[in-house]
Amino acid sequence: MKPIIGIPLRYQKTSDNRPILYISESIRRSIQKAGGIVYAIIPVQDVDYFYTKGNEFKELTGDEKRIICENLDKCDGIIFPGGIKFTPYDRYLLEVAIEKKIPVLGICLGMQLLSCYQENAELVPNTGSINHDQEDVNILTHKVIINKDSKLYQILQKEEIMVNSFHNYHATSNHIYKNVAYSEDGILEAIEYPSDKIFNIGVQWHPEISYDFDENSKKIIDEFIEEASKNKIKEMIKVEL
Numbered sequence: 001m002k003p004i005i006g007i008p009l010r011y012q013k014t015s016d017n018r019p020i021l022y023i024s025e026s027i028r029r030s031i032q033k034a035g036g037i038v039y040a041i042i043p044v045q046d047v048d049y050f051y052t053k054g055n056e057f058k059e060l061t062g063d064e065k066r067i068i069c070e071n072l073d074k075c076d077g078i079i080f081p082g083g084i085k086f087t088p089y090d091r092y093l094l095e096v097a098i099e100k101k102i103p104v105l106g107i108c109l110g111m112q113l114l115s116c117y118q119e120n121a122e123l124v125p126n127t128g129s130i131n132h133d134q135e136d137v138n139i140l141t142h143k144v145i146i147n148k149d150s151k152l153y154q155i156l157q158k159e160e161i162m163v164n165s166f167h168n169y170h171a172t173s174n175h176i177y178k179n180v181a182y183s184e185d186g187i188l189e190a191i192e193y194p195s196d197k198i199f200n201i202g203v204q205w206h207p208e209i210s211y212d213f214d215e216n217s218k219k220i221i222d223e224f225i226e227e228a229s230k231n232k233i234k235e236m237i238k239v240e241l
Contacts, residue, residue: 080110128185
């Protein structure tokens with residue numbers, strides 16, 4: 001059976017300023033090509049998620065947390081995609097995913113969310129020598145150096161890879177997640193939760209965008225889907241027992 005991959009919807013507005021929630025086509029298509037089923041996880045608070053500022057969100061209520069947990073119970077893995085901001089809804093999703101040992105892949109803003117797990121890690125503007133906000137979606141634009149003592153290295157078997165880049169801010173160090181990859185100009189590019197038992201990786205680039213033409217991007221997403229499949233099998237065995 002195919003694993004169900006939860007995707008928290010992101011926030012945007014239409015050209016006539018109507019707020020909307022969405023999943024990017026590159027996320028949907030890469031998950032389906034890798035063998036997963038896309039499951040949209042909808043925000044739960046009664047607020048306008050696009051126009052509400054980050055410091056204006058109230059804490060989640062017990063009922064809102066319960067709804068989030070019920071959604072995660074349906075998922076074998078979760079991808080935190082790119083976007084413009086994360087909220088208490090995203091933070092709690094990550095917290096529960098880690099508690100339930102659900103495989104996690106954080107992409108761009110999603111990696112920055114992981115970097116803020118259990119603390120307020122700073123997000124700072126890019127000031128390095130490399131252009132980290134490319135326009136062409138069909139190219140890889142800069143090099144990333146990977147720590148050999150990492151799950152990311154185990155997946156790719158490479159110390160250096162080329163990646164795409166679509167961000168103006170980047171994460172700094174987190175005291176829980178391990179920093180495992182940097183760009184040539186010193187920007188943090190990948191982090192991992194320190195556990196061999198679950199897949200929980202954040203990358204600053206977008207492997208879903210380059211899935212069709214980059215071997216390394218395909219390996220990352222395919223490995224994540226494989227780990228979600230294993231998680232599904234484990235949960236099925238629990239139910240049978």
